[in-house]
Amino acid sequence: MLTPANETELSAMVVEASGPLWITGGGTCGMAAPAGAEVMSTAGLSGISLYEPGALTVVAAAGTPLAEVEAALAKENQRLPFEPRDLRKLLATDGEATIGGVVATNASGPRRMQAGACRDSLIGVRFVDGSGTAIKNGGRVMKNVTGYDLVKLMAGSYGTLGVLSEVSFKVLPGVAARSCVMLDGLSDAQAVEAMCVAMGSPYEVTGAVHLPHGADGAPVTMLRLEGFAESVSYRTGKLREILAAFGAARVETDPEAVQRSWQEVRDVEAFAGRDGDVWRVSVKPTDAPGIAARIKGEVIFDWAGGLIWALMPEGTDLRARLGNFAGHATRVRGEGGGARFQPEAAPVAALAAALRGKFDPRGILNTGLMG
Amino acid sequence: MEMPAPNTLVMSKKARLVALLQTVLPKTAVIHEEIETRAYECDALTAYKCPPLCAVLPSSTEEVAAVLKICHQEGVPVVPRGSGTSLAGGALPTADCVILGVARLNKVLETDYDNRFIRVQTGRTNLSVTGAVEEQDFFYAPDPSSQLACAIAGNIAMNSGGAHCLKYGVTTNNLLGVTMVTMDGTVMEIGGAHLDAAGYDLLGVICGSEGQLGVVTEATLRILRKPEGARPVLMGFNDNEVAGACVADIIKAGVLPVAIEFMDRPCIEATEAYAHAGYPDCEALLIVEVEGSPAEIDEQLGVILQIARKHNPVELREAQTEDEAKRIWLGRKSAFGAMGQINDYMCLDGTIPVSSLPHVLRRIGEMSKEYGLDVANVFHAGDGNMHPLILFDANKPGDLELCEAFGADILRLCVEVGGCLTGEHGVGIEKRDLMLVQFAPEDLEAQMKVKDVFDPAWLLNPAKVFPLSSSAGRRYAAA
Numbered sequence: 100m101l102t103p104a105n106e107t108e109l110s111a112m113v114v115e116a117s118g119p120l121w122i123t124g125g126g127t128c129g130m131a132a133p134a135g136a137e138v139m140s141t142a143g144l145s146g147i148s149l150y151e152p153g154a155l156t157v158v159a160a161a162g163t164p165l166a167e168v169e170a171a172l173a174k175e176n177q178r179l180p181f182e183p184r185d186l187r188k189l190l191a192t193d194g195e196a197t198i199g200g201v202v203a204t205n206a207s208g209p210r211r212m213q214a215g216a217c218r219d220s221l222i223g224v225r226f227v228d229g230s231g232t233a234i235k236n237g238g239r240v241m242k243n244v245t246g247y248d249l250v251k252l253m254a255g256s257y258g259t260l261g262v263l264s265e266v267s268f269k270v271l272p273g274v275a276a277r278s279c280v281m282l283d284g285l286s287d288a289q290a291v292e293a294m295c296v297a298m299g300s301p302y303e304v305t306g307a308v309h310l311p312h313g314a315d316g317a318p319v320t321m322l323r324l325e326g327f328a329e330s331v332s333y334r335t336g337k338l339r340e341i342l343a344a345f346g347a348a349r350v351e352t353d354p355e356a357v358q359r360s361w362q363e364v365r366d367v368e369a370f371a372g373r374d375g376d377v378w379r380v381s382v383k384p385t386d387a388p389g390i391a392a393r394i395k396g397e398v399i400f401d402w403a404g405g406l407i408w409a410l411m412p413e414g415t416d417l418r419a420r421l422g423n424f425a426g427h428a429t430r431v432r433g434e435g436g437g438a439r440f441q442p443e444a445a446p447v448a449a450l451a452a453a454l455r456g457k458f459d460p461r462g463i464l465n466t467g468l469m470g
Numbered sequence: 471m472e473m474p475a476p477n478t479l480v481m482s483k484k485a486r487l488v489a490l491l492q493t494v495l496p497k498t499a500v501i502h503e504e505i506e507t508r509a510y511e512c513d514a515l516t517a518y519k520c521p522p523l524c525a526v527l528p529s530s531t532e533e534v535a536a537v538l539k540i541c542h543q544e545g546v547p548v549v550p551r552g553s554g555t556s557l558a559g560g561a562l563p564t565a566d567c568v569i570l571g572v573a574r575l576n577k578v579l580e581t582d583y584d585n586r587f588i589r590v591q592t593g594r595t596n597l598s599v600t601g602a603v604e605e606q607d608f609f610y611a612p613d614p615s616s617q618l619a620c621a622i623a624g625n626i627a628m629n630s631g632g633a634h635c636l637k638y639g640v641t642t643n644n645l646l647g648v649t650m651v652t653m654d655g656t657v658m659e660i661g662g663a664h665l666d667a668a669g670y671d672l673l674g675v676i677c678g679s680e681g682q683l684g685v686v687t688e689a690t691l692r693i694l695r696k697p698e699g700a701r702p703v704l705m706g707f708n709d710n711e712v713a714g715a716c717v718a719d720i721i722k723a724g725v726l727p728v729a730i731e732f733m734d735r736p737c738i739e740a741t742e743a744y745a746h747a748g749y750p751d752c753e754a755l756l757i758v759e760v761e762g763s764p765a766e767i768d769e770q771l772g773v774i775l776q777i778a779r780k781h782n783p784v785e786l787r788e789a790q791t792e793d794e795a796k797r798i799w800l801g802r803k804s805a806f807g808a809m810g811q812i813n814d815y816m817c818l819d820g821t822i823p824v825s826s827l828p829h830v831l832r833r834i835g836e837m838s839k840e841y842g843l844d845v846a847n848v849f850h851a852g853d854g855n856m857h858p859l860i861l862f863d864a865n866k867p868g869d870l871e872l873c874e875a876f877g878a879d880i881l882r883l884c885v886e887v888g889g890c891l892t893g894e895h896g897v898g899i900e901k902r903d904l905m906l907v908q909f910a911p912e913d914l915e916a917q918m919k920v921k922d923v924f925d926p927a928w929l930l931n932p933a934k935v936f937p938l939s940s941s942a943g944r945r946y947a948a949a
Contacts (some may be wrong), residue, residue, distance in 0.1 A: 151824075153717075153718030153719070153722050153824060154824040205666065205671070207666075215639060216665070216666055219639060232912050232915075233912070234912055234913055235909070236916070236917075239888055240822065240853070240854050240855075240888070240890055241821075241853045242631055242635065242821045242854065242893035243890045244628060244629045244631075244640075244892050245890040245901070245905070245908055245909075246897065246905065246909065246917050247675060247678065247920055247921075247935075248629070248642065248675055248677065248678045249916060249920070250674075251674025252670060252671055252672075252920075254671055255666075255670070255671055256670055256671075272721070272726055273724060275724065299583055299584065301697050326766075327766070327769050329765060329766070329769050330763075330766040330770075333763060333766060334763075381664045381665060381666055381668075383582075383664050384584065385582075385584050385585055402665060406665070426662070427664070429668075440669055443668060444658065444659065446656050446658040447659075447672065448669075450672060454670060457920070457922065469669060
């Protein structure tokens, strides 16, 4: 295994590579290196190099454990805005998620629909491309339109365009208080309708999920509110009012209970330890009930319906069931049932392939992972 | 400003080109008489002008594709143009180019309140996007100062921001999908009404690429429900440094205002003389705005005012009525107009880490004396996006050049302290030759590789973004 200790070493190792490299952070995604590829770990690139709470900015080496970044932020009552998921239970992996891995997979939790994805908070990257050239893009300031935005290109590119060495984020103030408004017994269609009403309100809902099989097996729809205590309590009341047509809402205000239930949602724990493949399907919320009917499997509706998690029998070709639809499906757990990522339309696929050709001309970085 | 020599071969076949364009567009959509092409000779960076070979005003994605196909075949450069409000020369023509204006692409195609998006043609103005949804109490968040005139196409090209992006983000954070035509005439859909890209985040690369990767004809934009209310508070301080510290403390306290605007003494005095907003006589002024219900606003402003008091303000003014709120914003909103009354000015757009604010303001003051040109500072303090306005006299020989040299020094300073050349206006031609101050050659090379992929012949929006010396090899190879 290659473990560069700094960006210079990383560059040299890429230059010297004679065959495919398998780039890995903490290995929590559960993707095994293909035969013949040499594993390159970013674990040696570690540490927070800059954190300015007054500027809402943090910069860290790519191999820095996510937990270390989150702990440093928590000490100043700040947080990463996009609520990265911890999928170790779901994927039956161990290891320590890294901040670079979070970026490479654009891992974003329930708050994504309101606060943006990882790519929206990411303000700078340093990476080494497939030729061994070290490149920087963006920086440490949150408003920056200087040159092309390769920061976003790197987010979610799964190490196929370059090996991240450093990442910078815009962060947000921490959450003082939270509550969870819950509706019981709704059908998928009613739940999505309720979640759309909530998201279309001025009450800044930061989580909207529908579990057709909640804790006691019955459907539950959960809406999360966060902020200063008085404000949360005010908005909780308002939200119950506008959702009255969907039944009497229960409210959970115990901070630990709210935290725990949303952590379960974030980490898709409902599907952890159970047989089958796990897929995520991105659609516009009002399409979600129809899409779920076509999936014909157990589902969870996150992002007000915009993200469907599906538990499928092993090897199911989910895309074959869905046919043509506006959105995309990605397999998160399992090996069968077609390509991991949704095949793209020809002109877009051609651009993607050409970008890979430019940034990884020898085709050695996580080869084949994204097409 | 150095521009590449126009391609004489292209210039010589103007008649043929116009005839070809007229086969795919209505006659009125091809503008080629010299007297008419002058309307497109510059954008809002009026110091530089060059009439294009001709201009076209397509009305559909198909027409855009047909135009680009012809220009691609004929090897003619194309400069896409939104409303022409770029302060960076992002839509400056070359003498051998076709201006592709999107002004006639101005329809709303779909509004969807359940899924909270609007799909529009990109010639539509920023403000009229909000105009299309405000009846239902929704709005489109990015709000550049030019929002009355600027087009969504230009907003996407420059990744435009605005005063409220501390909370709502900039264009790229509010763009869900596009219909784009590449230089060879290929039409493609990227993104859509759903969140997040399927593969690479091409949407993220296209946004802010200054019209060099493709022409975006339709956009799916995120719309948000309006907050119940908003209220500003005004604070005056007798020291820039103290005002800067107050901003940092507010942010650290866990409050996230929608806007934190900063004005220094020269700016306060100029706007006071112009707009009579009743601003206090002080060194630095902050306008902080928060949103929510009346009770929520009280709660947030309570925290903010408590912090402000610790910094010994010379004035703290909370708007009690709608009218008072307007007066607080009046001076800030008329700042640019006020400076224009005094003199010609150049508006800069660098971003700095908020922590460097006092140092940067002090250095700008020193440089102002060295150059003998006055500067007024007005900017978005929460995100460090500065807008120093350098005053000069366009009629005085050498003054523009002096002003540009001063501006370049300020931008170098921004980079030196860890910031960047442009926070929301874009590079265009204005900051093109400063790019090597911020980027190493290999950083620019990586960006140019992206251009190679989307526009291998380098025909779209030529001579922008990259220093001419950096792009020379590619431009000659493609010609």
